[in-house]
Each structure stands twice: as structure tokens, then as C-alpha cells.
Amino acid sequence: MASDNEKTQEQQKQIQDELKSASVSRRGFIDRIKALGFGFGAAVTLGVDGADAREAPDTSVNLNSTNPALNAIINEADKPEGQKKPGDEGIQMAWYRRFFRRFYRRGWHGGYRRFFRRFYRRW
Amino acid sequence: MTTSGVGESHAGLDSASVDVPVFVFVLVKLASRCNIDCTYCYWFRDAEVYKKPPVLTVEAEEAFCKRLEEHIRRFELEAFMIVFHGGEPLLFPKHRFIALLDKLNAIEKRTGCVIERGVTTNAMLIDREWTQIFETYGVSPSVSIDGPAEIHDQLRVDFKGKGTHAATLRGLELLRAAGIEPGIISVANPASDPAQLLAYIVDELGIKEFDILPPDARHGDNPPPIDRYFIRLFDVWYDTYAARGVRVSTLDAMIRGLSGRLSISDTIGLGPIDTVTLMTDGALEPLDVLRIAGDGSTATQSSVFANQLQDVQEDPHWLGAFKASVTLPEVCLKCEFLDACGGGHLAQRWSAERQFDNPSVYCASWKAVLGHIWKRIAPTLVVELEPSRLLISNLDRELPSTNGTSPGRRG
Numbered sequence: 327m328a329s330d331n332e333k334t335q336e337q338q339k340q341i342q343d344e345l346k347s348a349s350v351s352r353r354g355f356i357d358r359i360k361a362l363g364f365g366f367g368a369a370v371t372l373g374v375d376g377a378d379a380r381e382a383p384d385t386s387v388n389l390n391s392t393n394p395a396l397n398a399i400i401n402e403a404d405k406p407e408g409q410k411k412p413g414d415e416g417i418q419m420a421w422y423r424r425f426f427r428r429f430y431r432r433g434w435h436g437g438y439r440r441f442f443r444r445f446y447r448r449w
Numbered sequence: 450m451t452t453s454g455v456g457e458s459h460a461g462l463d464s465a466s467v468d469v470p471v472f473v474f475v476l477v478k479l480a481s482r483c484n485i486d487c488t489y490c491y492w493f494r495d496a497e498v499y500k501k502p503p504v505l506t507v508e509a510e511e512a513f514c515k516r517l518e519e520h521i522r523r524f525e526l527e528a529f530m531i532v533f534h535g536g537e538p539l540l541f542p543k544h545r546f547i548a549l550l551d552k553l554n555a556i557e558k559r560t561g562c563v564i565e566r567g568v569t570t571n572a573m574l575i576d577r578e579w580t581q582i583f584e585t586y587g588v589s590p591s592v593s594i595d596g597p598a599e600i601h602d603q604l605r606v607d608f609k610g611k612g613t614h615a616a617t618l619r620g621l622e623l624l625r626a627a628g629i630e631p632g633i634i635s636v637a638n639p640a641s642d643p644a645q646l647l648a649y650i651v652d653e654l655g656i657k658e659f660d661i662l663p664p665d666a667r668h669g670d671n672p673p674p675i676d677r678y679f680i681r682l683f684d685v686w687y688d689t690y691a692a693r694g695v696r697v698s699t700l701d702a703m704i705r706g707l708s709g710r711l712s713i714s715d716t717i718g719l720g721p722i723d724t725v726t727l728m729t730d731g732a733l734e735p736l737d738v739l740r741i742a743g744d745g746s747t748a749t750q751s752s753v754f755a756n757q758l759q760d761v762q763e764d765p766h767w768l769g770a771f772k773a774s775v776t777l778p779e780v781c782l783k784c785e786f787l788d789a790c791g792g793g794h795l796a797q798r799w800s801a802e803r804q805f806d807n808p809s810v811y812c813a814s815w816k817a818v819l820g821h822i823w824k825r826i827a828p829t830l831v832v833e834l835e836p837s838r839l840l841i842s843n844l845d846r847e848l849p850s851t852n853g854t855s856p857g858r859r860g
Contacts, residue, residue: 334834341832348828352707352820353785355827364834367709368719368788388833389708395691396826399701400708 334385337362341387359387472520472758474530476726476737477513479541480504485571485613488604489636491665491741491796492536497748498740502729504541505549509731512753514552520758521562532567533588534726534737539574543582550586567591569634571605572620573613580627591632592621596646597653600638621654633659639673643682651695660698662716667741668800668810676814680821687825700822706789707823708830717815719791722774725761727753733761735770738796742804770795773805780808786819 341358344350350358359366365386391397481501483492492498502509521529531553533541553564568583572592583590594617595601602612624631633656635646643661650656661682666672683700702714715722715736724736726747733751740747749764761767774795781792792798793809800807809815 338832338834345827345830345832348824350827351785352823356785368706368711368791385834385836387709388835389830390833391708391826391829392831393691393826393829395687395694396704396708396829399696399704400710402701 337364470723471524471526472723472725472762473526473528474532474724475517475758476532476534476724478505478535478726478728478737479533479538479546480536481729482540483536483571484540484573484607485537486606486608486610488606489664491738495740495742495747498536501732504545505727505729506731507545509727509729509753510545510549510552512731513727514549514556516753516756516758517553517564518556518560521556521560523757523759526560526562528563528565530565530567532569534569537571537574538568539570539579543578547582547586550582550588554586565589569593570620571613571617572624572631573616575620575623577623577627580623580629583624583629584627589632590624590629591634592617592624593634593636594618594621594650595635595638596641597649600641600646604636604638630656635659635661636664637661637675637678637682639664639675639678641678643678644685647682647685647690647695651690651693657694658696658698660716662699663794663797663811665738665741665794665796666810667797668807670810672810674814675811676817679814679818683818683822683825703789703819703822704826706791707786707819707826709788716794717790719788720774721771722795723762723771725758725767733758733764733767735761735767736795738794739770739799741796742799770805773798776805778806778808780812784808784816786816789819790815 341355341362344358345355356366363385389400391400478501480503481498482503483490505513517529520526550566553566556562557564566586566588567590568588569591570593572590572594575590582588593605594614595605598612598614601614601617605613605617607613621631633650633654635650637643637646646661650659663675663679664672679699682697683703686695686697686700698714699716702716702718705711706718711718711720722736726734726737728734731752731754732749733753733756734747734749737747747766747770749761749766751761751764751767762771777787777792778798781787781790784790790809793811793815795805797809797811798805798807
């Protein structure tokens with residue numbers, strides 16, 4: 327009988343294979359993740375009522391990319407300048423809520439990085 | 450102060466997790482008028498704008514600075530952000546802008562709070578004096594330019610209907626000659642080829658980080674679909690420019706959303722909108738783009754003369770917009786792109802019949818665009834499993850709240 331760890335790894339591999347085949351829609355992907363008992367996406371992270379996300383699962387699926395440009399975008403705000411440290415998650419969320427979204431939209435330019443660093447460190 | 454009721458009666462973000470935060474960002478309208486007449490502008494769709502003073506009044510400026518300092522002290526803020534906006538903000542007299550910036554510097558000195566400043570402009574009025582002001586006072590400009598002259602001049606016209614590209618380019622060049630690298634914001638023209646826009650901004654202007662926004666529209670406007678435009682934009686960017694380090698904010702937001710990360714844009718993505726706008730008469734209003742809803746749609750009873758900055762959150766109009774941003778219609782909640790789209794831009798959900806209780810007017814287009822991007826990026830995605838956590842619960846531990854006791858959570 328496979329251990330929980332082996333079972334989880336097997337499930338992870340299954341999801342990976344489905345993604346690689348390029349045949350799975352996002353709906354299919356989300357349903358698959360959900361059926362396996364994992365959480366995924368901003369709706370789960372934020373606890374969206376009505377989106378089956380109120381009860382957060384114990385394990386979440388994170389996606390990265392083998393494409394360097396995509397991966398940089400996916401992880402940029404999560405790991406600003408390689409400074410991510412354990413316990414910083416709340417600071418990142420603060421950034422999202424209070425500055426990043428608005429300033430990103432209003433003024434996308436080099437200055438925002440300076441701004442980002444400044445606020446990130448202060449918070 | 451209370452925000453009870455947020456999320457109580459509708460599905461959406463859990464009300465406990467979307468408490469109104471302490472404001473650390475204000476959009477300051479230096480001018481309510483503009484020197485050009487862009488055909489797609491949301492601002493003048495509300496005739497109330499014409500009843501406002503043309504530029505920020507001296508009295509409103511004084512009161513705002515006083516309120517700002519009180520706000521910073523009250524919440525012990527270490528950082529605050531002001532974006533100067535319009536109309537066209539550079540219609541504001543230079544000597545008054547300098548005086549305002551001096552006041553902000555003085556507040557910084559007295560409180561120790563860093564006050565970052567940005568300005569969004571069409572750049573047509575920029576001269577050497579403006580560039581010196583920006584440089585001296587650390588004001589970061591963003592320039593609105595929609596592409597090469599043949600695209601830009603179709604919709605960004607002056608009051609005689611003439612294109613404004615040449616004047617904008619002149620301002621842009623002056624900024625860059627002064628060593629100021631401005632941000633670029635473009636509005637998509639669905640009738641054009643986005644490849645032309647990308648080539649212009651990246652190859653001709655030499656700018657690698659910018660944004661391309663969907664045209665502002667509400668239900669009833671029947672705007673043309675934008676799916677073909679944004680699908681082509683993504684494909685050209687992905688195949689030609691991504692590896693060169695070129696970044697388009699709206700595409701970033703969609704990619705992040707599709708890969709399960711949180712939103713980084715008001716344009717698209719899931720999350721609350723809590724912008725405060727200072728009008729030229731001192732009124733405090735919600736997100737300025739909501740003016741697209743029509744006459745008086747953003748008018749509140751709050752102003753810097755009578756209220757603290759934080760008080761606007763109790764105003765029904767401000768609270769209504771905030772609630773709407775976290776209260777999505779059923780069709781969105783059941784959508785496979787919910788967390789990547791979040792109902793789109795709040796203003797684009799407006800209809801006269803149902804107010805904000807609609808998906809985006811671009812819903813069908815965003816579905817097609819997000820579906821296409823998913824199809825292209827899915828084969829590159831790598832699955833990682835990690836312990837789940839609600840980020841909001843971390844927020845509660847980290848952030849100051851408006852009642853000063855339970856961070857991020859309000860009763």
C-alpha cells in the first residue's frame with residue numbers, strides 16, 4: 327500500500343502530465359485539482375465565498391513555468407529581488423493590497439521598482 | 450467606523466477578509482479640465498466634472514495637506530503614495546505645484562513618512578521647467594501614448610480634432626533628455642494591430658516596461674470586442690518580445706492570475722479596489738474611473754474640509770464601489786477564469802439597470818483571451834505542492850487597521 331507521500335507524488339505527476347499534454351482546459355485542470363483535494367488560485371487564497379473556496383484545503387498547487395520570461399512574471403512579486411524570507415507572506419499581501427495594484431495600473435515604469443523596494447522593506 | 454455589510458448579502462470575497470484598509474494611496478486631481486479631447490475618455494462622461502474648479506483650489510490643497518499629516522500621524526504610517534492626475538494635471542500652475550511639493554516635503558520631515566509622488570500626463574505641456582520640478586521633487590511621470598502617430602492620432606485628438614502625437618512625443622523626449630525615464634500607458638485600439646504598437650514602444654521608443662489597457666466602456670456602450678486584439682498582443686509578445694525582457698502589465702496580470710497568483714492590476718484580476726480620489730474642490734470620492742457610470746455617480750458627502758481622509762470609507766458611494774469590487778455576480782463565481790479575471794475592471798461592470806451586478810462588458814472577450822493564454826502557457830507549467838495558507842490570515846497579523854487594534858480586521 328502506497329504511503330501518503332507516494333500517493334501525493336503520484337497525483338502531482340498525473341496533474342503534470344495532463345498539463346504537458348496541452349489538452350486540459352483550465353476548467354478541467356481546476357476540477358482535477360479539486361478532485362484530488364488540493365487548493366489552487368487566488369479564489370482559494372482570498373477565500374472567495376461561493377467559489378468553493380471557503381474551506382481551504384491543506385495543500386495548494388503552485389504553478390511555475392519552464393519558460394524563463396513567464397516564470398519571472400509568475401514569481402516576481404512573490405520573491406522580490408530574492409529577498410523573500412520565511413514569514414514575509416503578510417508583507418507581500420500588504421504590498422498587493424495597498425500599493426502594487428494601483429501603482430502598477432497607474433504608472434508602470436522603472437520608478438515603481440524603487441517604490442516597491444522601499445515599501446517592501448519598510449513593511 | 451464600521452464596514453459591516455460588506456459581502457454579507459452577496460457571494461464574493463469573505464467579508465472578514467476584505468476589511469477596508471487604512472488608506473495609503475490617494476489620487477489627487479490637480480485639474481478637472483484637460484487640454485485635449487480623447488474620444489474614449491471616461492472623465493467627461495460625467496457633466497459634474499464641469500462644475501468643479503478647473504484646478505485644485507488653494508483652500509482644498511491646504512486642507513488636504515492638513516488631513517494628510519493627521520492621517521499619517523493617526524495611523525503611524527511610514528509610507529504614503531500620491532498620484533497627481535486630471536484632466537491634465539500639468540494645467541496646474543507650476544508655482545503652485547512647487548508649493549504643494551514643498552508642503553509634502555515638510556510633512557515628510559515632520560512625520561518621517563516617505564511620500565512617494567507620481568503624475569499621469571499626456572506630456573504635451575512638458576517643458577524644461579517641468580522636468581526640473583520632477584527631478585527636484587522626485588515625481589515619477591507616466592505618459593499616455595497610444596502608439597505611432599497613425600494609431601495615436603485617431604483617438605487622442607485636441608479640441609479641433611487634430612492629432613496630438615507630435616506634442617506628446619516632444620514632451621516624452623524632453624523627459625528622457627533630462628534623464629527621466631517615464632512609464633508608458635497605452636489604450637488599446639481594437640481596430641489596430643497590436644504588433645505595430647509593440648514595435649513602436651519597444652523598438653522605436655526603446656521602452657521595455659509599459660501597459661496596454663482596454664478602452665473604458667460600460668454595458669450599453671456596446672464596445673467592439675477586444676479578444677482578437679489581446680490574443681494577438683499576447684502571441685506577438687510571447688513569440689517575439691518576452692525573451693527580450695519586455696513586460697506588459699495587463700498581460701502580466703493575466704499570466705499571474707492563470708497560474709494561481711494574486712492580482713496585480715485593477716484592469717483584470719481578483720481583489721478589492723479601495724482607491725480614494727481628491728477632487729479639485731476638496732471632495733473625497735471613490736475610484737475616478739467609476740465616473741463612467743454617469744452624472745454624479747461618484748459624488749460623496751465627504752471632503753477634506755469636514756472629514757478625515759479615512760472617513761470616506763463610511764460614505765455610501767465609496768462603500769458601494771468597494772463592496773462592488775468584492776461582490777461578484779454569480780456568473781463570475783462559476784467561471785473557470787474567476788481568479789484570473791475577477792470580473793474585469795469594476796467600471797466595465799456598470800449598467801444602468803443592474804449597477805455593478807454584471808460581469809465585465811468585455812466578459813466574452815476576456816474568456817477568449819484567457820482561454821487562449823492558458824492553452825499556450827499550460828504546457829510550460831510545472832506543478833508544485835505546498836502547505837496551503839490563507840494570505841488574509843497573515844494580513845491580520847501584519848497590518849495596522851483603522852481601529853488600531855486588530856490589524857486588517859474591522860468590526
